Amino acid sequence: SLLYVRMNLSSLLTLAKRPMLQGNCPSSLVAKCFSSVEAYALPLRLNNLADNPGATKQRKRVGRGIGSGLGKTCGKGHKGQKARAGGSIRRGFEGGxxxxxxxxxxxxxxxxxxxxxxxxxxxxxQMWADMGRIRLPGPDEPPLTMKDLTDSGIVNFTKTLKKGVKLLAKGKELLRAPVHLEVMGASREAIAAVEARGGAVTARYYNRLGLRALLKPDKFEAKGVPKRAAPPPKLMPFYLDPERRGYLAPEMQLRRLERERAAVGGADAAP
Incomplete structure (x- = not known):
């Protein structure tokens, strides 16, 4: 097969060197291109292995004569703190x-x-939904949790994610479909934009252990999912505020019960 490739390349080079081209394209340019193709088409052997140009550089040899430019003082000049062994100056030092x-x-x-x-x-x-990477559930369906967001790749599991996800209103004019979201916080503008399109937002608290159990339930198969923790006293007013859609607000709990009853009624009515 290698001999066949070499024969084809040689025939192409012969054709390229003939004055059969039309227009202003010189045949020498085509020959040069094919010669470079031939050079790169050769198989790898021990005699043509080499680093890329500029990948390595020679070691700087000092103290080997004045003709090298780095003899005697080895490029450090005469005396002074920087000419001494170990005389480097720490960052931020200004001479005293x-x-x-x-x-x-x-x-x-x-x-x-x-x-x-x-x-x-x-x-x-909305962009993730348009690409088919995430499904946006309606207000009467189970909410889109932080695990769904992490699995889709729209948010990454990092150290910052241990504090949860906050919904913001940037790009709200692009949102078209109603969506039911459950995150740890949301801005007022984002809540208004979601509800204007028939969606719903719930702000639910998770501590670090609870968030880990939500994102990685396989880690808790042996000992079971831990009990959900209550918000700390400093965050309790936030999750009791119905305007911030806190899950502990009476209005939000009433909405959740109505959704659950509607889901049970729909399941009973189904044949």
């Missing part, structure tokens, strides 16, 4: 004077109680 990070005042602080959740935009959700 007060460094800039101490002369400038401090500004702000790091809030250790800040909750950073993974953002989920409505526009991205």
């Amino acid at each position: 004077q007060t460094p800039i990070y101490r002369t400038t005042p401090k500004s702000g602080f790091t809030n250790k109680f800040k909750i950073e959740r993974v953002p989920l935009n409505l526009g991205d959700l």
Whole structure:
């Protein structure tokens, strides 16, 4: 087979060198292209293995004579702190004077109680649905949970996801279908956009263990799924607020009961 390929390439080169081309394309250019194809079509052998150009460079040899440019002082110059062995200067050192990070005042602080959740935009959700990567359930169907979002790839399981997912209104004009979502938080604008299209949003709390059980239920097959934890006192007002669609709000619990009764009634009415 290799001999057949070489014969075909040689015949192509012969045809390319003949003045049979029309237009302004020179035959030498075609011959050059075919010669490069022939060079790359050769099989790999021990005698033509090599690194890519620029993949390696020669080691810098110092102290081997003045003609090399790196003799005597080895490229470090005469005396001084940087010419000594181990004389490197740490980052931020300014020769002994007060460094800039101490002369400038401090500004702000790091809030250790800040909750950073993974953002989920409505526009991205509709785009995922258009691509067929996720199904958007209606308001009377079981909600789209954070496990469904993770399995579809629209959000990634990272350290930030341990705080849950928050629904945002970016791209709300792209949302067309009604959707029932269950996330750990949602902006007021996102809630209004979803409900304007006949959907529903529920903000439900999960601690780290509960969220892990939701996302990876196979890890809890032996010992069982842990009991769902209640929100901490600082977050309790949020999940009791009906305007934020907290799952502990009486209005939200009443809606859930109505959906469950409607589902049971529909199942009984089915033949």
